Amino acid sequence: MQITITIDYHTNQSISMSGTFPLRGRKPEKVAFEWWKEIKRDSFNPVLEKVIINGDRDVTELVKTLDKAPPPPDNLPF
Template sequence: MKMKMNVSIQIHYISYDNKISRGGSFPLRGHKTESVAYDFWKWIKKEHPFEVILEKVINNGDQDITEMVKEVEKQEWRNIENNRNFSF
């Protein structure tokens, strides 16, 4: 029997001058923790009509993975930029 691996993610962010914290338990499904946290962050950003600013990402209650999540976000933007087709 295969055991499901879950990760507990807590994201602290600012939206419209309010500090907010959201969290949950998510299945890893073979992905890295920072990728799962980034997917959660993207979901949060889609919910807000205004800009949201990432403050902190905590894994399993005590591990700060904020910089790792920001690096995943930067890499995604680099991939988007590199794959743009500018044919006019």
């Protein structure tokens, strides 16, 4: 199954990006969050405004919550 994600954010200007992604057993907000991480890595100081799934489902708060969550613990044996 595929979903369409639209992410609105701003840096020094307002930007809207859309893309179609496979779910592959993941939740839509997780897929959106992974794409948001890529956008953050490639942009200068982006601020998330809105995340829409399939044109009608607003998951902005879920993505912001995932973005603020602490990273998983590092359980390496050394």
